[in-house]
Amino acid sequence: MKKAVVLGGSNGIGLAIALNLIERGYSIYIVDRSEPDSKYFTEKNIEYIKCDLKDFNIEIFEKIAQDQEIELLMITAGYGRVSRFENIDVTEIKNQMQVNATSIMEIIRSFYERILSDNKFYTGVMVSIAGRISSPLFSTYSASKAALTKFIEALNIELEKGDTDNRILEVSPGSLKGTRFNGGKNDISQTSEIANSIVEKMLNRETLFIPEYEEIYKNVINRYQNDSRKFGLESYDYKVSKNREDNKKHTVVGYMSGTFDLFHVGHLNLIKRAKQECDYLIVGVHPSAAHKGKETFIPLEERKAIVASCKYVDKVVDSTPEDSDSWALYHYDKLFVGSDYKGTERFKRYEEYFKDKGVNIVYFPYTKSTSSTQIRSLIMKETGSDDLKRK
Secondary structure, three states: OOEEEEEOOOOHHHHHHHHHHHHOOOEEEEEEOOOOOHHHOOOOOEEEEEOOHHHOOHHHHHHHOOOOOEEEEEEOOOOOOOOOHHHOOHHHHHHHHHHHHHHHHHHHHHHHHHHHOOOOOEEEEEOOHHHOOOOOOOHHHHHHHHHHHHHHHHHHHHHHHOOOOOOEEEEOOOOOOOOOOOOOOOOHHHHHHHHHHHHHHHHOOOOEEOOOHHHHHHHHHHHHHHOHHHHHHHHHHHHHHOOOOOOOOOOOEEEEEEOOOOOOHHHHHHHHHHHHOOOEEEEEEOOOOHHHOOOOOOOHHHHHHHHHOOOOOOEEEEOOOOHHHHHHHHOOOEEEEEHHHOOOHHHHHHHHHOOOOOOEEEEEOOOOOOOHHHHHHHHHHHHOOOOOOOO
16 A cells, blocks of 8 residues: 655645545554544544644654555654744754754654665655745745755755665745744635645656746746845835734743652653643752651752753752742742642642733643652662661
């Protein structure tokens, strides 16, 4: 059976491409952060795999790549916004480069032996016209897409020199109707035709497709090449005149605090869940466990170093006596805590305090896993100690 992988196949042009491939007899792996609408698919023609490129896990694709029936890879994932650079923080820069460029390169590397082989393998990547021209107010998005453009261009030369007929198709459109990219809605009637063109060009092993090239983008590219500065100034003025700027804060900052003594998988799972709810996670580490009537085995600085080494943590700080005090320092958007604190006097007070500050308190239900209490008990039993004092 012919199989294809469509990254970003739950929405927009990715959805239209997935449906087109099904019509051509393919069975599809849809890899996306959101589940595809069941009205478009049956259980027989797709397998859904959850993946968020902000929390990229290359093992997902290394495993998929082992399926020898796969002969087509289409990557449509990506995001960006029109905004002045001063309104884009470091976390958003990292996320856009990760989602739009770095992860794509890693995914292609997972399939590259197949692409480089003598067997037919079709690859397409949704890039953007913004990666080929000056695009002020779209700086980080444009930079990430420009990286992809040069990456694909270079690989196609290597493939040609590698004596394979396989190529990677760069698809670089402007705005696409019928997608959610600029705040629109999925509309298959508006994306099915371009999806068909993309698939046709992939199967023909072409290397570049710019939709509406003759009608619009040939002139756009020529203007850019003739005078890039003038083109950039005109592009800037056009976006401003059309009120396309989105200068609101987009990075969601999360905060959680804990002792994190005897770090274990329960701590890891809690931190991972918190990171899934925000873009930038700050973790405050308590100086001791005195508030629980306990002593710690591991010194504060060592506990902070352990927490800082976790890939889900963006910043480690000393906790404050109250989490509300930390908000005054870091202005976080979400406060994460275990569900056993819900309804306590302390958190009732927090809920009242945060009412006018736009902070959402997220209560995580505790799951069965290793706990510090279990580890402490085991240590006490093994050592015959009746207290937690470190020798």
